[in-house]
Amino acid sequence: MSVTSLIDTALDRSVVLGYGWPGLIVRRALPGWPDGPERMDGKVVLVTGAGSGVGLAAAIGFARLGASVRVLGRSRERAEEAAALTREQAGDDVDVRPVACDVSSLAALRDFTTRFLEQEDRLDVLVNNAGVMPDERQYSADGVELTFATHVLAPWVLIEELTPLLTRAAPSVVINVTSGGQYGQQLPAGDPESEDTSYNPKRFYARTKRAQVVLTEQWAERLREQGVHVHSMHPGWADTKGVRNWMPVFRAVTRPIIRTPAQGADTIVWLGSAHEATDSDGLFWHDRRPRPTTYTIGADDDPEEVRAELWEYVESVAHGERSA
Structure with a gap:
């Protein structure tokens, strides 16, 4: 070494x-x-959770590279604010368009993807960044635990529904933004939404981020032949609105070394344009290098039957074949 x-x-x-x-x-x-990121003129990028923090920083980064960026916010107002902030930082001449969707709602996701498919000719980069960490156990409009609905179900639906545009732009890239906290959690066997686990915001957040990593690997296998390359990454400890609101003690302790949102988004923007992303599949990245998904100190890898169970469960809920 x-x-x-x-x-x-x-x-x-x-x-x-x-x-x-x-x-x-x-x-x-x-x-x-690694060199880069490279210019992205003519390419279309969709970033969810683009209203603030790492998502906004990623949108700004892509816009500065010349990409045509779609910033997705929970509401039209949030999306328009994100677009205005992106233009303010990247320049008035950039192509940044607001799009709105409550990604925790299956109906809203279907409406959004239908419109997006009609309006867009291609999608070169999809960044699944939207996140939540509610203080109490909450459920989406579909009865799905809210953290699971936002971090696990929504990216799955967006990838499935937008595959035609991703394939048209191939080689294209999907980037699922996860967390280093996933190292401490395994998938809960027989209980994908953790209904049998006492609610703890940080545990559920980390557990759903673990699920994102596993689904990334599964999507990568399924979409490789179509030229769609699916990866996950974690931004490190970044000073975002979510960290300030949901983890104030953590933020206070790490304040001397916490990253800016732009530093957290560096690998997202780099992956969106780098050949390394289209020369590989299903990797877990941090600071422009692939990382192990498990460590000796931490949670063990997930058994294959539990990984398969997760995919089957998410697919069935996404297709309305199972009540959550």
Whole structure:
């Protein structure tokens, strides 16, 4: 193993330094830091959860590269605010368009994807970034646990419904934004929505992020032959509105090293344009390098039957074949 790899791995395993801004700064200075991102003129990018934080930073980054960006917000007002903020940071001449959808609702997702398919000719990059962390157990309009509906079900539906546009733009990229917290959780066997687990916001958040990583690998296998490359990534510890609202103590403790949203979004924007993303499939990225999905210290890998159960469950709920 090279000195560069040793340093990079040490940062990753340290968590504190690797997930904070020091890790990114050190990695950028090491030999072999990947080039890019490259210009994206003529390409169409859709970013969910683009109203603030990492999602907004990603939208700004893509717009600066010349991409035509669709910023998705929960409401039309939120989406228009996100578009205005993106133009403010990326320049008035960029092509940024607001699109609205409550991604926790299957009906809203179907309405949105129907309209999107009619309005767009292609989709080069889909970034599934929308996230929630409610203080109490909540359910979507479809009766699905809200964290699961937002982090697991919504990306699955968006990928399935928008595959025709992704295929038309092939090679195209799907980026599922997850969390390093997924290392501490396994998929709950026989209980995909964790109904048998006492609600804990951080545990449910991390567990659904684990599910995102697993579904990323499954989608990558299914879409590879169509030229659609599906990856997941985690941004490290970024100073976002969600962290400030949902994890104030964590934010206070990590404040000296917490990343800016733009630093957290760096790998998203890079993956959207890098050949590394279309030369591979189903990887879990952090700071422009693929990472293991499990560590010796942390949760074990998920049994194949539990992984299959997750896919079957999400597919059945998405298609209305099972009551949540």
